[in-house]
Amino acid sequence: LTSFALVAASADGQCDASGGDPTCLAAVAAGVGAPVAAPLAEEFATSVGVSRLVAALAVGALLCGALVFKLALDGSLLARLAIWGLLPEAYLSGSLRAMVALLRMKEQPTPVVVLRNCVTDAGVAELVEALRAFGGKAKVETVELQQNPQLSAVGVQALAAAALHESSSLREIDLSHNPQLRSSVVAALQPLLRKKESKVKTLRLRECGLVEGDVESLAEDLVGSSVRTLDLSQNDFNSCGEALAGILKAPALEELRLAHCGLYPEDLRDLVEELPRSGLLSLQLAGNRFGSRGLQYLVPKLIKSKVDELGLEGVGLDKEDLELLSAAWVRRPFSRLGLLGNRLTAEECAAFAKALTSLHD
Numbered sequence: 001l002t003s004f005a006l007v008a009a010s011a012d013g014q015c016d017a018s019g020g021d022p023t024c025l026a027a028v029a030a031g032v033g034a035p036v037a038a039p040l041a042e043e044f045a046t047s048v049g050v051s052r053l054v055a056a057l058a059v060g061a062l063l064c065g066a067l068v069f070k071l072a073l074d075g076s077l078l079a080r081l082a083i084w085g086l087l088p089e090a091y092l093s094g095s096l097r098a099m100v101a102l103l104r105m106k107e108q109p110t111p112v113v114v115l116r117n118c119v120t121d122a123g124v125a126e127l128v129e130a131l132r133a134f135g136g137k138a139k140v141e142t143v144e145l146q147q148n149p150q151l152s153a154v155g156v157q158a159l160a161a162a163a164l165h166e167s168s169s170l171r172e173i174d175l176s177h178n179p180q181l182r183s184s185v186v187a188a189l190q191p192l193l194r195k196k197e198s199k200v201k202t203l204r205l206r207e208c209g210l211v212e213g214d215v216e217s218l219a220e221d222l223v224g225s226s227v228r229t230l231d232l233s234q235n236d237f238n239s240c241g242e243a244l245a246g247i248l249k250a251p252a253l254e255e256l257r258l259a260h261c262g263l264y265p266e267d268l269r270d271l272v273e274e275l276p277r278s279g280l281l282s283l284q285l286a287g288n289r290f291g292s293r294g295l296q297y298l299v300p301k302l303i304k305s306k307v308d309e310l311g312l313e314g315v316g317l318d319k320e321d322l323e324l325l326s327a328a329w330v331r332r333p334f335s336r337l338g339l340l341g342n343r344l345t346a347e348e349c350a351a352f353a354k355a356l357t358s359l360h361d
Contacts, residue, residue: 076101090114096123100130109139119148124155128162135167142202144174151175153184160192163200171199176206176231186214186221193221203227206257207234212243219246226252233259233284241270248278256280259311260287269297276304284311286338291316299328308334314341322352329356 079101081087092098093114103110119127124145131140143159145151156175163170175185185208192198210232222230230253237244237258244267247256263271268290275283288294295317302310317339325337333356339349 094118103130103134103138112142113140114144116147120150121155124158128158139169142172147177153188156188160189172202174204176204179209182209183214186217193225196226202229204231210235212240215243222250229255231257233257236262238262241267244271245274248274255282257284263288265290265293268294272298272301275301282309283307286311286313289316292321299324303328303331309336311338313338317342
């Protein structure tokens with residue numbers, strides 16, 4: 001009868017023991033007795049505690065998730081992981097926001113900034129702002145913006161202007177593998193190239209879609225430039241030998257890289273004509289299949305030049321061509337000669353190196 005009365009009371013809405021009403025709990029205790037009511041009350045309190053714990057954990061998870069989302073959105077999550085040593089800084093190369101966050105948060109220098117497939121003109125503006133704001137502690141010396149198809153001359157011009165700023169520590173700019181830039185990149189870099197007070201000493205424009213007219217413009221701009229290393233590899237400069245010779249007139253230029261530029265023997269003939277009068281110390285010609293004929297044009301001028309490093313990897317040389325190089329080396333030794341990728345065996349190359357060493361001794 002007591003149980004029936006309790007159920008009826010609950011059904012009438014007078015109380016609900018499951019809701020924690022003390023009156024109902026008292027009724028349960030009075031109706032079923034203390035031995036039964038005590039375990040029920042303990043079980044109820046336990047269930048309420050577990051529910052509150054689960055709710056607290058859920059709220060905490062939501063807050064943590066929101067924080068992680070915010071950090072991921074502004075790039076600071078990857079930056080923090082890199083600063084803590086949990087992630088290599090190279091992993092940030094695909095996120096402009098992460099790199100900007102790194103420059104902002106990191107107290108130690110960040111000498112190299114590499115960004116690929118993530119930079120637009122607006123992104124360059126954001127990067128430039130970060131360089132000016134945090135450049136004092138970041139001390140960025142190299143900016144590599146390779147393979148950014150949405151980058152145009154507008155972004156390049158903004159970067160060049162930032163490099164000319166008195167607070168800039170930039171020494172190297174790499175815009176390689178952006179064939180969409182074409183001739184516009186030369187015009188955008190012109191203010192930077194024509195000022196000797198520029199701190200940029202290395203400029204890399206590999207595979208930027210440059211043509212003969214661009215080479216001529218570069219030659220004019222480099223006359224008053226402080227650039228020492230110029231990389232124009234992987235641009236099609238077939239029949240551009242005379243224009244390339246103009247670049248050798250740049251007084252500060254010490255290294256010129258023209259790998260895989262489609263140079264023919266006649267191109268090499270025109271190019272090296274200026275070599276004896278230039279201050280060039282390194283000439284890299286790998287991948288241009290000019291062969292023996294091109295080498296015959298090169299060697300007489302090489303002897304009279306200051307070139308100390310010569311890259312002839314994969315240019316189509318044979319064993320017979322080694323004699324010509326050996327004769328040139330005897331007249332004026334140079335410290336480095338690259339010959340990999342030619343029609344030469346490893347044994348022939350080793351024997352040639354040994355012969356040069358013995359001649360020098």
